[in-house]
Amino acid sequence: MQKKIAQIVRKLAAFTIGAGISAACLAQAWPSKPVTVVVPWPPGGPSDTAARPLAKAMNESLGQPFVVDNKGGAGGNIGTAQVTKSAPDGYTLLVTSSAPIVINPSLYKNMSFDPDKDLTPITNLLRVPLVLVVHPSVPANNLKELIAYIRDKKGNIVYASAGNGTPQHMTGELFKSMAKLQITHVPYKGSAPAIADLLGGHVPMMFDSTVAITPHIKAGKVKAIAVSGDKRSPLFPNVPTFGESGFAAVESYAWYGLFGPANMPKDLLTKVNAEAIKAMKQPEFQKALVDTGSDFVGDTPENFKAFTKAEAQKWARVVKESGATVD
Numbered sequence: 001m002q003k004k005i006a007q008i009v010r011k012l013a014a015f016t017i018g019a020g021i022s023a024a025c026l027a028q029a030w031p032s033k034p035v036t037v038v039v040p041w042p043p044g045g046p047s048d049t050a051a052r053p054l055a056k057a058m059n060e061s062l063g064q065p066f067v068v069d070n071k072g073g074a075g076g077n078i079g080t081a082q083v084t085k086s087a088p089d090g091y092t093l094l095v096t097s098s099a100p101i102v103i104n105p106s107l108y109k110n111m112s113f114d115p116d117k118d119l120t121p122i123t124n125l126l127r128v129p130l131v132l133v134v135h136p137s138v139p140a141n142n143l144k145e146l147i148a149y150i151r152d153k154k155g156n157i158v159y160a161s162a163g164n165g166t167p168q169h170m171t172g173e174l175f176k177s178m179a180k181l182q183i184t185h186v187p188y189k190g191s192a193p194a195i196a197d198l199l200g201g202h203v204p205m206m207f208d209s210t211v212a213i214t215p216h217i218k219a220g221k222v223k224a225i226a227v228s229g230d231k232r233s234p235l236f237p238n239v240p241t242f243g244e245s246g247f248a249a250v251e252s253y254a255w256y257g258l259f260g261p262a263n264m265p266k267d268l269l270t271k272v273n274a275e276a277i278k279a280m281k282q283p284e285f286q287k288a289l290v291d292t293g294s295d296f297v298g299d300t301p302e303n304f305k306a307f308t309k310a311e312a313q314k315w316a317r318v319v320k321e322s323g324a325t326v327d
Helices: 001-029 045-060 075-084 097-109 143-152 167-179 191-199 210-218 264-278 285-291 301-322
Strands: 034-038 066-070 092-097 120-134 158-161 184-187 207-210 225-227 253-261
Touching: 001 264, 034 045, 034 075, 045 066, 045 120, 045 210, 045 264, 066 092, 075 092, 075 097, 075 120, 075 253, 092 097, 092 120, 097 167, 097 264, 097 301, 120 167, 120 210, 120 264, 143 210, 143 225, 158 167, 158 191, 158 285, 167 184, 167 207, 167 253, 167 301, 184 285, 191 207, 191 210, 207 210, 207 253, 210 225, 210 285, 253 264, 253 301, 264 285, 264 301
Parallel strands: 034 066, 034 092, 158 184, 158 207
Antiparallel strands: 092 253, 120 207, 120 225, 120 253
16 A cells, blocks of 8 residues: 555656646747737737737747737627637737726626636736827816816716727726716727717717827817826826826726736746846837837736736726626
């Protein structure tokens, strides 16, 4: 009996050592073939702003193609679900905005995956504040005047966003909750059609990221009322933050992160993280940050995981308070 137990112990030890060696070999060999970078949004969106310069820099550094594959649909859930079903070998990665990671689990009643269990956070890539803008016909030039205008409308006013479950939508709901306002949300299929209706005066106000709305602010086609970051945006330094305007709780960002499937080996995760941060320091990625008014937020997998958990809790509260749903 003791002999059999000893044999079992030796086999288990050999298996454990072998698994460790296999994981280490996987990390050393990666990448030995093309890597697919899934973006769960249509081409040309803000997630591409992070994914494409990242993929190009990693391709140049590592000598293997990093192919961006746009898989839009269901608020980012379709492409994200594809990654959760992939092997954790570093050859299928995900670059996405926050929506399918920390907002959709509270917003959708039925999700085919659990971001916390089915994905491996690798690093945050960038974060960008949102801006509350209004059509020039709205008689308000600051947040105090806008709130008074909204209250005077007694619920007969709407705000636009890039779609249900987006950071733009949920930041609007956060503002609505904190300021105790009656505003109706009008979701669009992306920033472009929402901005078009704002410019045409069909909707009076919207929240959007600095990535998309900045040219229209600088052209004087819309009025910027407040930004949702913890400091003013260098793109328009005269626009105050919500905190400066008396609503410190309205702090939010559209952030974009790099993920892999669950259970990525530690050595491989460490290597992918290091290579991603190296790529983020290259000129093209740095230019994307400057052009969009984004912050550099390269991080460790551990810190990024803690960040996503805190974000999920924050947006779960906002969803609950607002009663928002898309099912």
